[in-house]
Amino acid sequence: MTFVSSFEPRPLWAHFDRILEIPRGSKEEDRIRRHVTLLAERHGLEHDTDATGNLVVRKPGTAGRENAPVTILQGHLDMVNEKDSDVAHDFASDPIRPRQEGEWLHATGTTLGADNGIGVAAMLALLEASDVPHGPLELLFTIDEETGLTGASGLDASLLSGRRLINLDSEEEGDVTVGCAGGAGTVLRLPVESAAATGTALTLRLRGLRGGHSGIDIVLQRGNALKLLARILTAASEAASFRLVRLEGGNMHNAIPREAAAAVLVEGDTAAFRAAIEAELAAVKAEFQSADPGMTLEIGAATSPGRAFSPEATATVLRLLEALPHGVLAMSPDIPGLVETSTNVATVKVEGDTLVVGTSSRSSAGSALRAAERRITAIAELAGAAVEHGHGYPGWKPDLKSPLLATVKALQLEVYGHEPKIVAVHAGLECGIIGEKAPGMDMVSIGPQIEAPHSPNERVHIESVGRFWRLLAVVLDRLSA
Template identity: 45%
Template structure:
């Protein structure tokens, strides 16, 4: 298998290979952070850990460039852990195994961690290479971005000395981001008291699998199916007529990933098993007709399951299926200010049965506070109608665009000089940490750039090799073109 170290730029890809070799899912990124800190200490670079565990590394300016404004290269340490159900992989203990496929690098059956591993690798490669010219440099590596932005929330004022922050978490080469959406988590908890399963009923699991999933921000406009919503659609339409007793419902593991697989364990009269199988086969065919342009072939299978003593009682079952089926999901509104960009969306990322209750976790994103509030209230209203508990948490601000940003102008002109065309200046419908950095560092001039990464937050995640080289060229040229203090 071709090694990543054969790719250009070699320093960046060598670092990315190292990052892949050290498990670093959200909440478990400290081994990687400590490895990087040890390396930096060995290089004689100044390092600092802040109160929440973010790592800051400082490198003096190239001799003669001390007059340039200080630059902070920023990336997050953690990656999204997503795998296909048939893939055996423990993200806490097993390394990611990247492979080259044509112009792409990807993993097999798991997320790759190019989000934000490539950006992190680029920052570390700059630190490692004495030939790269730059002014005063800091590298900020934050923790837990994907699962709550803990590092960005906890960043203290006064630690960073730079004037310009370059966020490396964008995922489309040729686009330069000057703003992003804010977001909030909403959890709906519905009580689901139990009642005995009828005598003679058989137990099965309805498994809806094969969807692509993806990032609930940058992929939400693609029209992909959400397994939680698709499964609830079937159950809402047929459970009562079939006399199904719902034992449990589950789907998804992360609020910021579009759900790829969902499962319902049910009890049914054996006399109606064939009817259920026929309806499922028809529904599978229907879904593949509806979503065939954006999805792989979707599979909807009936699998034997262990018997159970009880199931959700009929009234709670009706409320639950109605709640999930009625809840909004996907794009709510497109932006007028930025054509082609999603303004407001919601993703039903997780459905989980926990004893006598079912939890539904959604992530709302919006570049407009009123849009976010509108969807919050929609979910609160549904919870009220269904008798569910509503809880909103983890709100983070968007990053408001600054059209007069000096670093934006530098990036724009540098890109045009390198590649003979202007980049697309854009706002991203995803949660970058930049909005949170503005609170302790209101004067920071910020921009976000990156290579082309497709299908982040899903096992299909891959990064385009030629785009990484162009991103690297742009990054080095911008570091040299930074204005004087």
């Protein structure tokens, strides 16, 4: 045990201190799940683990509150294992070494695992607590949140009887999260005809864009390297005749592409082509001067492969990429500043005689997500591309009339002295998936102040954990009174 056990509230911090010693990277939750299971057994509490590995511990209500409605508390057992490259640390066996800096708790060269270790520690403290009045509790510990929400996706919701759930995985103190985006991916396959061709071979490489997470960062209006390269080439096609040899960029479905590259065969003099490229590039750079100041385009000479896309295929590829939407499609009418629906042209590559385009769309409204998918399908079919819909996951539409939200709001005013900020995120959360598996579930998400999660700079504000605990305690009291 370390100095962390002396922080207030002691029961929560002592549990957090203990789990710092337990390796719990995503998909390696066996040891931490056994730790929680043993604790439940020591207290004579009923528990179940589903086939996926999620654990539910049931704690009866305290005296006089045995018949109050069940409340589910939920957190994820896994953490992101990240370390500085010069730090010797084996996540499979070494304990996380906590370090205090002023009001903050850090780890030493690694992630701290406050995401979601503080939430888990709060649930363990409640599991043991005799001084917090509450109704019947279902403590839901999910696995593998961090690498694709697979724990929540495989959850056996029949283990849960409650219909209100407090997720403890928020990272902004004072915020109450009430919604998230669902997502869906689409792969377009466009047949491209190639033929022998002559001309001057040139390569174009657009890079230096900021990119970012295709959900969280889409609101920043950064450039999409694939869309911009297609735009620049389309502009050049008005001034010079060329054929595409290849076009590619992006490598992750959930990132805004930062780089894109093309090879072309230019017929005749290349001066007009280069001038048109430079002119459109200058216009693009001016538009994106604040969002993407580092953007550069290199034009290089190459040896001709002697083949290229046909003129028709070249035109179709550029038209398809020009027509596909990218970025924010709609803002939320309910929550200021929240993106409701967005889409990202994520990846483009050439496989044999096929151009393969991957897109990913997100929305907190399921119907808007399906509409975005239909729009992409329509454009793809106009271009003659085949469309495959990949695995999607559901969103969580904000319910501003939620009774649980009303209770949390009122009590947060008491604990914090101000009303919470009601927020939703434009990315996937476990609540979206749980809400789909357990229809009618009333849900909110709260947490202490955690910064830079998933990086060795991760830190948690020590006193915010105390306020988070008090809020949780008064909410459980009120919900069962």
